[in-house]
Amino acid sequence: MQGTSIPRLAPGMKLREDKARGQWVVLGPERMFVPDEIALEVLRLVDGARSVEAMVDDLAARFAAPREEILADVVALLDDLAAKGVVRA
């Protein structure tokens, strides 16, 4: 992933609220991931239209951290989710 990449959920992957357990989950075929708080904030911004840069702008406006730091974290997180087959660039 790079700043200009436009990530989207991989085919078959869905972000859903799991009310019974008070959490959000990513559902796929015979698979389920429970994202931590930071991953959830990032996944909520993954819509197949927004670039990584635009996602970082949104996060920088809401969280008190240097923009460059947020960018590095978001790229690392999306790379990890891509390796698990949850998102695609």
Added chain:
Amino acid sequence: MTAPAAPLALLAELTHRCPLRCPYCSNPTALTRPGEELDTATWARVFREAAELGCLQVHLSGGEPTARRDIADLVRAAGGAGLYTNLITSGVLTGEAKLAALAEAGLDHVQLSVQDAEPGSADRIGGYRGGHARKLEFARHVQDAGLPLTLNAVVHRQNLDRLPAMIDLALALGAARMEVAHVQYYGWALANRDALLPTRAQLEAATATVEAARRDLKGRLVIDYVVPDYYAKRPKPCMGGWGRQFLAVSPAGRVLPCHAAESLPGFAFPNVRETSLRAAWEESEAFNRFRGTGWMPELCRGCERAEQDWGGCRCQAFALTGDAANTDPACALSPHHAVLSLAVGAAAEAGEGFTYREPQRDVHRVPG
């Protein structure tokens, strides 16, 4: 007593009707007649109750689920309830138009079974001429519709040597995921065990094939693979433990801890026609009987793996020892473990003929 943790997934066995006659079918040997099947509205209620209970996914299965004329309505009802919908299908009854209707109804994922990579052998195993070609056509429609696909290859002695070709087939059909599923020997498969059990050499070759493919195809194809019980030292954690993560509803509405449990004697399984899914899950004697570790025989209760494999499979314990409350004989510590190696020996001497799955054919056979 606190309520048990909520289930994660529902297996909805919509019908036992199926045009294929696979000799390892996981349905009970006494098949449910079409007239006994739940109607659309009842299934819709079951899906809502499953979602309220905490289920996140529903596997729409059978028999062949698309044999139901209301399959698109059922997909829509399940998705509307908030469940992730997975269609487990043979693919032979679904043309382009029906698939488009399923996609339009919000289907999330398709799991297609294949019997072999070689068409003649595949059609012989499925007992349905021309079936393999129809499956390939179906897979192309799935790809065109943009639906994610898992290829499910059920493997045994008569097709295991072509596992590399089945993996190539998964790639050619655009599957992102593949299940290499060794036959589980209950019901129909138990009746055909002598014709299906692989040899140890075949099993070792298959395991090496899967390991190499996982390495070579990382990022392109995820392969799920489970070693068959008959060559295992410890049992599989069947269903993740009885009544812990999973429930099934049979075509006639019986609520089951696993789809094979219907053939266990001495159970009064709750029925969705008479009770809610929550009451069945939380309160029924059938779900509570083998829940947790309290029911376990001495051998399992003192074992450090008691809460890892949960005593293995109740159906296998019954099928091979006559008592569902025994340790699964797949465990090398079970006093009955030798029956598995005896079966391997018997299969090595046996022929390749099948007893095909037929609606009127009930094969009550418990190998000694």
